[in-house]
Amino acid sequence: MTAQAVRTGVWFIGARGSVATTATAGCAAIAAGLHPATGMVTETPPFAGSGLPPLSSLVFGGHDTIDCPLPKRAEALAAGEVLPHGLPSAVRAELTAADAEIRIGGPLPGDTRTDEQLITAFVADLADFARRHELARTVVINVASTEPLPQEGDARLPASSLYAAAALRAGCPYVNFTPSTGLRGPALQDAFDSCALPHAGRDGKTGQTLLRSVLAPMFVQRALPVRAWSGTNLLGGGDGAALADPAAAAAKNAGKERVLADTLGTAPEGEVHIDDVPAMGDWKTAWDHIAFDGFLGSRMILQTIWQGCDSALAAPLVLDLARLMARAHEKGLSGPRPELGFYFKDPDGGPAALSEQYAALLAFGERLRGER
Template identity: 80%
Template sequence: MWLIGARGSVATTTVAGAAALAAGLHPPTGMVTETPPFAGSGLPPLDGLVFGGHDTHACPLPKRAEALAEGGVLPHGLPAAVRAELAAADAAIRPGGPQSGDTRSDEELIADFAADLTAFVREHGLARAVVVNVASTEPAPGPGDDRLPPSSLYAAAALRAGCPYVNFTPSTGLHHPALAGPAAASGLPYAGRDGKTGQTLLRSVLAPMFLQRALTVRAWSGSNLLGGGDGAALADPAAAAAKNAGKERVLADTLGTVPEGEVHIDDVPALGDWKTAWDHIAFDGFLGSRMILQTIWQGCDSALAAPLVLDLARLAAAAHAAGMSGPVPGLGFYFKDPDDGPSGLSEQWRDLLTLAERLGADG
């Protein structure tokens, strides 16, 4: 697994979690690929995963894990128990970019990132590497931008190095027009975008309920309070707009229209890696009766995301081994803004089970 944003909270939780599961220290709670329907799907074993990545930050993974344990994200004692695995992953992290003052062209950056990937596979004798973007959300490119955004540079490098690609963020990644041709020609499987971990996961369950019960949704408003790196990144209105686009798509695809109301994202540094999401849904019932449903979701984004990241990397690796290419059917289950397939969670679940059967048959 090659993680973009490899020293962030999600990546650190992913590496520490994989090591803990492989050692039998904790059960695989939240990992769909560890449930019975996937037992025969030919997925890479958890103890066979090797980690590396790109990041622009220098804080070592063992130290980052200790900070997460202090914040209650990781269990106390786990960073020490898996310190060797964290150190090994940290040793395989390469400088990301472009950083301030970087004079390399897009082509030079892509070539350098692809070379890092190729060296990682060669040095560790790997069957394959799956690139997963778990970096902070970036603003969507503007109409006058003549450079690829960082997420697209990494995505292009994955294609060049022959690596399956997963975009767990709302950032552009493979969705840039300049990468449509290379992605189609690569013959590689890919999946994205924006992991569905909390508020939108709940929306993908509730929206079909209103539709199937013929209840008219008049307004759907929401608010997110979060801290940490995501909170700081999403304080940028352009990054927040990119994040909210996926939240709106779930409602639009399911209900056929976007109800009145907006989602607000507020940076609350004191919350650290924890998040509170609130939704207020106004709907009409029989004879025009006015009703309201309110939901509150409180959780840790990193702990919600990490098992999904492991699931996606294993499924993408198995899809690659099976010769699949393009958007992988069934992986929309994990995303707010999936590359293809339905928006309702139950339909997405059926598609994911179909993928598990296909991988088992191919294997």
């Protein structure tokens, strides 16, 4: 069996969402040479020898609770200018194949299954997927809508934790690209700490927080105290609607604020708003306003306006993580991977400044070198 023949599964929680659809379609397009691998750090020269699985070897599947077929979902994204026109038809075969590997998730409304029954069902789906495709391994990645912050005293695990538990029980590396609980809750604390599988999280760093992770260190390094850091995000699409729920927005904002607090040493004044603006579709505008002090108390201001498409920012990072985690598993690494803080708002340790996170990522790429 040649190296090329080894196949790696990528199992999305939220497999019919914008991020998963963009990642699935984009992987096919790049593998076919239709587009360059813009935004994929693992396709840059430093990772050439890291033994990562090729994009053409990835097999996609996942869980979701809605049933819009992937090819149709991709057409909707192309209409909203998230995917290039013509791409959905160019990769229709790959989308159809991935669509056939999406299983119904849970808990559904009215679902009477216990947590344990749900986990068991998810494990069975993962095992079936791996068996039928003869996969060397499957990386499970949560890209579902943000859950509300869990309430203390909840008897049930949040859905994100059910999926995370299933991943570990099925022997799959796990990535939590959302602010949802996943492995972070008290119920899974033991699994988090002592897991024999590699896992990484939490909350993909795609736009406003990415910017914050390079700007905040600048203020620190230049000894310019930040007085207030305020921000507003306008977004539509499913993400905008999900985050219109204050509990979900609170979960999202916790990660954004952590970057500032970790870097600046203390949380500055200022709030972060996430507004659902359906007219924006999948495009997002993020405005940040930073009031800082200069020499002798002079008052200065930096403002940033970031206009991007969240799915297009997230998808290449998700593909990066799938490849890096697959290779980490192959190399026998386990437990939380602080080396991947580059990708997360709320990482499992490691530095908070992007430049240091990038250095850690490069070092991780070095560590992954060697025989496949």
